[in-house]
Amino acid sequence: MSPAITAKEGGRQRRAGSHHHCLDVRSEAPRALTPCGDGLPGGEAEALLLPPPSPPPEPGLRVARGFRAELGSILLLLVLYVLQGIPLGLAGSVPLILQSKSASYTDQAFFSFVFWPFSLKLLWAPLVDAVYLRGFGRRKSWLVPTQYVLGFFMIYMSTQVEMLLGDGKDRGPDVVALTVTFFLFEFLAATQDIAVDGWALTMLSRENVGYASTCNSVGQTAGYFLGNVLFLALESPSFCNKYLRFQPQPRGIVTLSDFLFFWGAVFLITTTLVALLKKENKELTPTKEETKGITDTYRLLFSIIRMPAVLTFCLLILTAKVGFSAADAVTGLKLVEEGVPKEHLALLAVPMVPLQIILPLIISKYTAGPQPLNTFYKAMPFRLLFGLEFAFLVWWTPKVKHEAGFPVYYYAVVLLSYALHQITLYSMYVAIMAFNAKVSDPLIGGTYMTLLNTVSNLGGNWPSTVALWLVDPLTVKECAGAQDQTCRTTVAAELCTQAGGSCVTTLDGYYVESVICVILGFGWWFFLGPKFKKLQDEGQSSWKCKRTN
DSSP states (O other): OOTTTSOOTTSOOOOOOOOOOOTTOOOOOOOOOOOOOOTTTHHHHHTTSOOOOOOOOOTTSOOOOOTGGGHHHHHHHHHHHHHHHHHHHHHHHHHHHHHHTTOOHHHHHHHGGGGOHHHHGGGTHHHHHHOOOTTTOTTHHHHHHHHHHHHHHHHHHTTTHHHHHOOSSSSOOOHHHHHHHHHHHHHHHHHHHHHHHHHHHHHSOTTTTTHHHHHHHHHHHHHHHIIIIIHHHHHOHHHHHHHTOSSOOSSOSOOHHHHHHHHHHHHHHHHHHHHHHOOOOOOOOOOSSOOOSHHHHHHHHHHHHTSHHHHHHHHHHHHHTGGGHHHHHHHHHHHHHTTOOHHHHHHTTTTHHHHHHHHHHHHHHHHSSSOTHHHHHHHHHHHHHHHHHHHHHHHHHHHHOBTTBOOHHHHHHHHHHHHHHHHHHHHHHHHHHHHHHHHSOGGGHHHHHHHHHHHHHHHHHHHHHHHHHHHHHHOEEEEESSTTOBOSSHHHHHHHHHTTOEEEEEEOHHHHHHHHHHHHHHHIIIIIHHHHHHGGGSOGGGTOOOOOO
16 A cells, blocks of 8 residues: 555565675685565565575584573664664655655656665675675675765755755655655665675574574564654654644654654764674685675576576566556555545554564465465455455545544554455465575575565566556546646646636546556466466476586
8 A cells, every 4th residue: 555554575685695705805605695584574474484504613613602692782683673674664754745745646656766776686785795894894894884874864864855855835845856865775775784684694693593584574674663654653743733742833743854863863873883892703604505706696697587487487477466556556645645644544554563473474384385376376366356445445535534534434444454455465475485485496595586586576666666657647637617728737737727727637547547457467367377376387497597617
């Protein structure tokens, strides 16, 4: 539904492993891949995919220690993942702010590119793994400068962001500048994620490395909550006046500028403490993956994607989510347009957290067998039907609105719709994760898995961007109150207003798009779905990559 409450299928993923060079070149064996999860929502699901067992520690390397002995490291990982979730949450809140300022859906489509870096980090992850300063530490070489840049960038943007958002009247939001700004935030957060995921494996002993996945899920979810739900609540004048103040004020308790400055300072302080006080442990270097270096990593990815079975999978998964794009990308924004307070919409995410934790655990029981894509196929038509249900919900919203807002039963219906939608979403998500794990070549499992996850994530990103972009062209408006005027373009709409008329929507492109998406989705399910299911019947040899040493 909205960016605030819709689970991001294209969130975080594993990355390709690589041979590790430092600037004063040395030779090492390549390490195993990071088993990182996604707090939004993939962390719980990916946590089910356990990393391959590491070889026993060599003489001289540290031995496993108890939980209490590494409590400081676990808490540090938790803090780092919380910080990672802050820019993700802020980016998710901006579309709702833009919608409240009457931004066009074309602007929303352009801003949606902000959510792409976490799905594309495979492109630069081998570089982060391979290049570092040995004297400073392999992970700190990227973590410290990345977080410093984030911190200073946040503080600088705290002086500019109010101007970029506009006043909602005479001056509209500068969507291009906002998109560039938050794209950089997400790019830096994705880079920090690569470094933190890798550091987690060596910061903790083998006995406690499983806590890294927990820190990931809990920390990033908490950070997203702080940057999205809490921010939208504290930024809302109506919410603050109703629940947190005795005397009404025209503004919320905090602004986006205040929020950016505060967290920018937190980033700088935390990064300084990490740089000065935390030392990296000597690393274990498993040799399971045979990737030879950065160049070889990219060659390996190219050789994987040329395999017929993998290429078929990529083409199918890149088109499988087209049917959900209108429901997932546009519905929440339409609810805001119809008058639902954005902070109320964001707060609906709170009761969903337990469900989002439990669902992957339950669904994994059905996807653990030899045919996980059966669950994907069975859940797909139900998720498609929610596209029509969401369209009805948007149509119904203005019917139940009254002067005091919306009745409690309305929010109950929205919450129930979202909860049922989550069941179908997670059924498909966990099924894809399980299939990717099943077919990945164990010799190069991390690189293989990362590629498949990246393609799966892109399969959700591009339809959402296109769906947002198509809403305005599909919408039909007429100029009421002025003769010989139209509302087909922005200029024409202004002329209509100047002539004393007003633009009235006669056909909302969202409804047109919702129906088209559902039709396309069922077409995919009927014609291509069986072919997609058939991929799980391919022999293991179809998925093995032939490599030359």
